[in-house]
Amino acid sequence: MTTDHPPDVSSTSEDRNASTPKIAVRGLYKVFGPDPARAIAALEKGATKGEVQSRLGNAVGVADVNLDIGEGETFVLMGLSGSGKSTLLRLLNRLHEPTRGSVVVDGTDITRLSKRELLEVRREKFSGMVFQQFAILPHRTVLDNVAYGLEVQGVPVAQRHERAQQAIELVGLAGWERSYPHQLSGGMQQRVGLARALAVDADVLLMDEAFSALDPLIRREMQDELIDLQARMRKTIVFVTHDLDEALRLGDRIAIMKDARVVQVGTPEEVITEPADDYVAAFVEGVDRSGVLTAGSIMQPVREVARLRDGPQTALSKMRRSGLSGILVVDRERRVLGYLTSERIVEALREGGVTQERIHGDLMEPATTVDADTPLSDVITIASGGSQPIAVVDGTGRLRGVVVKGAILAALARPHRNGGDAAEQDAGGDVAPPFTAGRAVLEARGA
Amino acid sequence: MLDVRVPIREWVSTAVEYMRDTFAPLFDGFADAVDALIGALLGALQWAPELVVIVAFAGLTALLAGWRVGVFALVGLFLVENVGLWQPFLQTLSLVLAAQVLILLVGVPLGILAARSDAVEGFLKPVLDFMQTMPAFVYLIPAVMFFGIGVVPGVVATFVFAIPPLVRLVNLGIRQVPADLIEAADAFGSTSWQRLVKVEMPVARPSIMAGVNQSIMLNLSMVVIAGMIGARGLGAEVLRGIQRLNVGQGFEAGLAVVIMAIVLDRVTASVGKRRARGA
Numbered sequence: 199m200t201t202d203h204p205p206d207v208s209s210t211s212e213d214r215n216a217s218t219p220k221i222a223v224r225g226l227y228k229v230f231g232p233d234p235a236r237a238i239a240a241l242e243k244g245a246t247k248g249e250v251q252s253r254l255g256n257a258v259g260v261a262d263v264n265l266d267i268g269e270g271e272t273f274v275l276m277g278l279s280g281s282g283k284s285t286l287l288r289l290l291n292r293l294h295e296p297t298r299g300s301v302v303v304d305g306t307d308i309t310r311l312s313k314r315e316l317l318e319v320r321r322e323k324f325s326g327m328v329f330q331q332f333a334i335l336p337h338r339t340v341l342d343n344v345a346y347g348l349e350v351q352g353v354p355v356a357q358r359h360e361r362a363q364q365a366i367e368l369v370g371l372a373g374w375e376r377s378y379p380h381q382l383s384g385g386m387q388q389r390v391g392l393a394r395a396l397a398v399d400a401d402v403l404l405m406d407e408a409f410s411a412l413d414p415l416i417r418r419e420m421q422d423e424l425i426d427l428q429a430r431m432r433k434t435i436v437f438v439t440h441d442l443d444e445a446l447r448l449g450d451r452i453a454i455m456k457d458a459r460v461v462q463v464g465t466p467e468e469v470i471t472e473p474a475d476d477y478v479a480a481f482v483e484g485v486d487r488s489g490v491l492t493a494g495s496i497m498q499p500v501r502e503v504a505r506l507r508d509g510p511q512t513a514l515s516k517m518r519r520s521g522l523s524g525i526l527v528v529d530r531e532r533r534v535l536g537y538l539t540s541e542r543i544v545e546a547l548r549e550g551g552v553t554q555e556r557i558h559g560d561l562m563e564p565a566t567t568v569d570a571d572t573p574l575s576d577v578i579t580i581a582s583g584g585s586q587p588i589a590v591v592d593g594t595g596r597l598r599g600v601v602v603k604g605a606i607l608a609a610l611a612r613p614h615r616n617g618g619d620a621a622e623q624d625a626g627g628d629v630a631p632p633f634t635a636g637r638a639v640l641e642a643r644g645a
Numbered sequence: 646m647l648d649v650r651v652p653i654r655e656w657v658s659t660a661v662e663y664m665r666d667t668f669a670p671l672f673d674g675f676a677d678a679v680d681a682l683i684g685a686l687l688g689a690l691q692w693a694p695e696l697v698v699i700v701a702f703a704g705l706t707a708l709l710a711g712w713r714v715g716v717f718a719l720v721g722l723f724l725v726e727n728v729g730l731w732q733p734f735l736q737t738l739s740l741v742l743a744a745q746v747l748i749l750l751v752g753v754p755l756g757i758l759a760a761r762s763d764a765v766e767g768f769l770k771p772v773l774d775f776m777q778t779m780p781a782f783v784y785l786i787p788a789v790m791f792f793g794i795g796v797v798p799g800v801v802a803t804f805v806f807a808i809p810p811l812v813r814l815v816n817l818g819i820r821q822v823p824a825d826l827i828e829a830a831d832a833f834g835s836t837s838w839q840r841l842v843k844v845e846m847p848v849a850r851p852s853i854m855a856g857v858n859q860s861i862m863l864n865l866s867m868v869v870i871a872g873m874i875g876a877r878g879l880g881a882e883v884l885r886g887i888q889r890l891n892v893g894q895g896f897e898a899g900l901a902v903v904i905m906a907i908v909l910d911r912v913t914a915s916v917g918k919r920r921a922r923g924a
């Protein structure tokens with residue numbers, strides 16, 4: 199009852215990692231109760247978890263899950279309680295025995311391993327697990343708790359204490375080595391849980407609602423530290439949570455689970471801007487979008503720019519033709535040089551003596567530019583400081599698009615049920631009157 | 646009501662006689678081993694000077710259960726020595742310890758097996774109920790038949806009577822280890838033995854020690870009964886007091902049993918609690 203799907207490592211589908219995934223899940227099912235084959239047959243025909251439960255009496259943990267988790271990726275499994283996310287996590291290291299399907303870790307299908315081989319995989323590939331209720335041993339000191347994973351591997355005591363010590367320092371618990379768990383606060387206990395996993399130093403870190411039992415401030419702090427640690431260590435983290443904000447903060451990619459099935463896999467931005475169905479849309483509604491959306495996701499194509507060689511009349515006519523009151527000036531490589539407003543050019547023309555040199559000299563204002571990865575929350579701060587549209591540039595300073603105030607407000611105001619073009623539509627006309635002032639700065643309907 | 650009587654009596658007697666005849670060498674070997682164990686314990690206790698044994702006991706008690714219990718042990722043991730019950734006291738103590746060794750050797754693994762398997766637990770539960778509720782005197786008859794008069798049948802009867810709470814509490818303790826600790830042990834690649842000795846047993850220690858404590862108390866309650874089948878010690882002293890209608894003599898011996906019980910109880914109870922706190 200292990201697998202009838204051959205491990206299919208080569209086809210990584212649309213996964214961004216061209217290389218072999220660290221963990222590949224194929225056709226994975228976990229059904230509890232008698233005659234699971236019948237339940238799987240029903241699930242394959244499209245029966246829901248609830249239908250199987252009421253008709254056949256089988257509890258369905260996980261149904262038909264296919265995932266590729268890349269090396270060094272923080273992969274979040276998100277869903278409400280009972281959606282199967284914790285069960286799926288436990289199938290990855292076979293704490294739960296899969297009913298069907300395969301879990302391939304570094305090319306090894308762990309569903310086919312013997313008990314002994316499985317033990318080796320758990321020791322070498324996985325850094326144990328971090329649990330919601332910490333699951334640290336009450337009778338052991340912090341040091342001996344952290345050293346547990348190394349201890350069961352038979353690492354000599356001096357060596358394992360040294361590595362445990364390093365992990366303890368990594369999570370900021372230095373000085374607490376000799377303390378017992380009951381002497382620590384919840385946040386500190388979870389640091390012990392995290393250090394215990396880090397001490398093992400294997401590639402894959404499994405975290406089950408690791409921060410859910412902590413109060414919000416501590417949770418935030420732990421999330422930041424995890425992000426920090428991950429930036430240095432590049433482990434493959436599979437993180438289970440029911441908290442969307444946490445998923446969006448931590449995840450490189452998020453898999454959203456509902457009723458034992460994965461309904462969407464995508465980057466935080468994709469999940470927010472292109473929810474796969476109403477369930478996901480309802481889920482992401484009301485989330486603090488400003489921390490997730492980036493300048494790149496709400497920017498619009500630039501309709502018209504002024505070139506270096508353009509004289510004042512050319513610049514003005516470009517503005518007039520596209521209905522703009524100002525225009526970005528770029529060089530031959532589309533690098534942003536500055537910003538011109540029609541107001542200043544007209545003023546200068548009235549005074550006389552406008553040359554091409556002056557256009558690129560004192561008439562031009564410095565442009566406001568942001569990187570495409572800049573979070574929306576930062577873009578808002580920048581936008582509130584001036585009336586210019588914000589130029590979005592790539593790493594080499596080339597112009598990729600613009601963000602206008604109307605688009606920012608529209609992005610914050612509503613979830614994008616219609617997909618990624620919502621911002622464009624908003625800017626294109628159906629925005630409520632308060633936003634039109636911003637829109638007047640730069641027309642962006644065309645593309 | 647019925648003409649035919651269900652011959653339970655005959656069945657049991659026949660079975661016991663059959664076992665006695667068939668397994669005689671086995672029983673003899675077992676009896677010799679238990680005799681040797683008790684002899685060794687007693688020999689060690691008698692070899693050292695009385696004062697040294699008393700102070701050592703009191704010191705050990707103080708170390709494990711605190712100075713109050715230590716002082717109590719010191720005073721109590723001096724009192725026992727003073728009324729001339731030192732030899733019976735040591736005889737009883739070695740019988741109790743020998744029985745307890747057997748109880749631990751069998752009870753803890755049985756409890757672990759029961760915790761690991763619902764089938765084993767389901768089988769053991771009625772057996773343990775039976776063992777614990779059947780009047781202890783009943784065990785004495787077959788025990789004497791198998792092992793003859795003396796200390797060994799006392800140890801065996803004590804064993805049968807006192808082992809159930811230990812098995813129960815080891816089983817319960819291990820079953821009550823939080824599921825996430827078990828998962829943590831597994832996730833880090835523990836073998837099932839490592840999981841047992843590094844996680845389950847230590848976490849279940851308070852419950853296991855409660856079982857040890859309970860079985861020691863039941864063990865002690867068998868001391869007087871064991872005296873009836875020829876085991877020397879405080880039990881025999883109590884019986885002598887009863888036979889002579891000498892209230893004072895019986896009371897002295899009974900008091901010595903109480904002193905031993907209190908010390909053993911406090912020591913085992915505090916070991917369980919202390920480890921649970923992780924101090």
